[in-house]
Amino acid sequence: MQSKFKCLVLMGLLVTFTTIAQTESGVSRPVKIASMEKEPYTGINLPDKGYVNELIRAAFAEKGYQVDIGFYPPARAKYLAEVGEVDAVAPVRFDGQDKDILSYSSPFPGAQLGFLKKKQRDIPNSFTAQDSLDDILQQLSPYIFGVVRKVAVSPEFDHSTDLKKVYVTEELRNLDLLAHGRIDIAVIDKYNAADLMVNYRPHLIGQLEFIRPPLFDLSFYLGFSNKKPDHQQLVNSFNQGLVSLINNGGLKRIMEKHGFYRHPPVNKDKQRIVIAAADINDIDLAQALSREYEKQHADIDIEWRILEENTLRKRLLSDFAISDGQFDVAMLGAYETSVWSKKHWLSPINNLPDNYDWQDVFPSVRHSLTYKGQQFALPFIAETDMTFYRKDLFKKAGIQMAARPTYQDILTYAKAIHDPANGVYGIGLRGKPGWGQNMAFVSVLVNAFGGHWFDQNWKPTLTTKAWKNALTYYVDIVKKYGPPDAADNGWQQNQSLFAQGKLGIFIDATSLAGKVFATNTAIDSEQIGYAPAPFVSASHPSHWFWTWAMAIPQSSTHQTAAKDFIAWMTSRQFVELAVAKGNDVTIPSGTRKSTYQTNTMRRLPVNDFIASAIQTLPFGNENDIADQFVAIPEFPAIGYQVGLKVQQILKGQISVEQGLMDSQNIVEHIMQEAGYYSGPSFQH
Incomplete structure (x- = not known):
């Protein structure tokens, strides 16, 4: 994943935030932006309407502006900018064709186009750093590429006369052609492909993979309407705000909030355990106490990726969808344990420490995280x-x-x-x-x-x-x-x-x-x-009935270290450490009988009620507990x-x-x- 910012993704804008931008004359007016929708970077149904929307709002806020963002089809958005009815359109690519209409901002992280293929197809799936793009395209020239019409990939690809290309109107059609063998390789954005599979073509999850490399980093821009007399002032203000976000870490925080991470530098002296977790009430406690674990294990470095749970579920599934292998530990539940273990996406968890004390875990909780009698996840909380x-x-x-x-x-x-x-x-x-x-x-x-x-x-x-x-x-x-x-x-x-x-x-x-x-x-x-x-x-x-639990993807390269960590994080000893730290009444609950004997939980009026409710849940077949x-x-x-x-x-x-x-x-x-x-x- 290489990009100018070494980040990931974006595009578009959304939803309406009204505020006031100060012009040089002192007259106040809203800064109006026409946005196009493209998940996972922008979208009405995304948290905060997507990464791009939040980035633009934050960059303008750095300079005292707020914005009014509306969603439009691409052609309509461009027209509104052309006639001066909006101040800017987003996201746009810098291709030089619209420079008479638009003035472009500085670039910010954008899409990552790559080559997607079926796993079982005998097509080269990796190349070396020494291979030039021209060499790679030459090796792939026998195959048919699917490309969305009017999407520029790279000069080498776009202008090649040796490549066989099929043009489609939308990315979902590109995926369908690939699935049905009408094309051999889909040229598509990495995260867009993953999210389309997760949301619309779930039967394709796990069947496709990206050729590594190349990925084409396509930066995005705000295109400001040249019809507006103060357009250059707005360009400058946005650019300055973007620089501030880069320097103060705001851009990184926004991208990570939406599940777009950079791979940190490799530390050869430590194993980095990457954990994808939901932003539930108790996760901050787990993150804080994990530092105690790191102190006791000098060779371990724990990286937490804490996401809103809808985003987490998409990122975990999309990781499997495109065989990305980003995570060593996945926070998931009874549903995923049931389905993903059957798919062989999760590693079985064996040989836990003697003091783990499985008999202390409520039967319904143990039952919800097994497949064919084998454990595939360890419970953090249950409810x-x-x-x-x-x-x-x-x-x-x-x-x-x-x-x-x-x-x-x-x-x-x-x-x-x-x-x-x-x-x-x-x-x-x-x-x-x-x-x-x-x-x-x-x-x-x-x-x-x-x-x-x-x-x-x-x-x-x-x-x-x-x-x-x-x-x-x-x-x-x-x-x-x-x-x-x-x-x-x-x-x-x-x-x-x-x-x-x-x-x-x-x-x-x-x-x-x-x-x-x-x-x-x-x-x-x-x-x-x-x-x-x-x-x-x-x-x-x-x-x-739900259990937030910790599992290990088969793709993790740190299986033993990941198992040791999640065994510690879901143990009696972890709860005792939480109690010793004086964490009032928000210790992880619902999984262990012993938790309800602690002074912390006994102070909670509803203590016995909850313990009884979970302990008496009926269940029949594996993972068949709730509705x-x-x-x-x-x-x-x-x-x-x-x-x-x-x-x-x-x-x-x-x-x-x-x-x-x-x-x-x-x-x-x-x-x-x-x-x-x-x-x-x-x-x-």
Whole structure:
């Protein structure tokens, strides 16, 4: 991965942030930017609308500007800049063709085009540093290349008359041609290819690989409209802000937040263990205490890559999708353990230290991380779902939480305590799209209403009465009694709102209890109550169960060192060290019986309730515990796509009926592409 900045990626811009830019005359106005959408660098559904959006906003902020960013198709964005209706368009490539229309900023890290092939094809998959690009292209000249029309790759490639090229209109089409053997090599951006597979073509994950090298580093630019009289001032301001971000580490932080990392220099005296982890409540503790491990193991250097969980899941899957091999330790859950171990992507974990004490780990937790009786991950935290609520608000409304509330009870309670005029909202439920975000709750809700994702022939059932009833309930309660922007809130946002005293009811994971009952909140912890998660029918309770665990990818080159570290990080001794450090009530929970005997956990009012809830979870076959996912490789793509539709329903952009019909069609297409069936007959 070589680039001018030795970083990774970007492109585009998104979403609207209004602010004021000062011109030389002192007149204030918004700086308007027309952005094009291209995941994973920019996109409406990405955290903070993507890396490029955050970079541009931060660079202008360094010089006192803020921006108003809107999304447009490429041709429309360019036209708006050409006629002077926007100040700039992003992202653009510097090809000299539009210099009469645009003035270009300094470059910032952009796409990395490479050559993608099927693993089983007998095509050279690596070259040496001594091979020139011309030599490489000459060796690959017998093969057919797929290229997106009007995308410049390099002068050597673009102007070659010896190469056979097939031009397509979009990258997804390029992948499809490669999968069906219509082309031999797809010329495509590394992370775009990975994310397209993760989100739209999951059956291709693990089947493709990039030829190494070359990767073509394609920097990106802001193109400023020459129609604007102050365009040069804006160019200079952005460039100066970009330099500031590079010098103060801001650019590096933004890119890493979105999962784009540079490979650090190799230290021959140490093994670097690269950990991809989710930004859950307890991960900061793990990162801090890992320094104690490094002190005791002078030959180990631990690099943490902590990501928002949607981003983490994409980066882990995309690593397998293109055989990138970036990680030595992957933080994952019961779903990934079940599916990835079958794919042989994870290494089995054997010969743990005698003091690891497996019998101390709850049976449901051990069970969720095995495949064919073998352990493939070690548990860091585990959780099921529960209900938190405000006792004081219930008392004020003259109501009382049921010992085992139904969903109808919850609707009644939320209505009674909803008081937006005083900044209090009845309930917080996950609305942020993602199979581990809104769909974790929605899947459990659908199951509680008697619904399922698939029938016995793997046909999706999203247009059934159960799905409609569940979604109607969800949309009704969230839109009427949820906080503003509920459709964009995940568990972290709702946890924060509850801590600020802005939510009356909060249904989410038991692992959040430590933070919920923490003393540094706007509400007295004595006024926080708890109850089991709601149900529809007492004869059919539905729960989620999740384990955040540590696993070792088969691609890791530090297998032994990685195993030793995760055995330490998930051990009794780690919890004891956390307690000794005085970490109040946020020690990793849900995995070990002994954790609930510590003084730290005994101070938590909900201690015994959570321990009992996890210990008594029923389970049958391996990984068959909870209701929030389906253990098939295609589920992340399915959950992602349906999660977007559910968010659109919640935002009022489409009806429940339309959203479910769209979702049904999407899931059917994914399952057909994956080979579960073709037409009406089941063939998988």
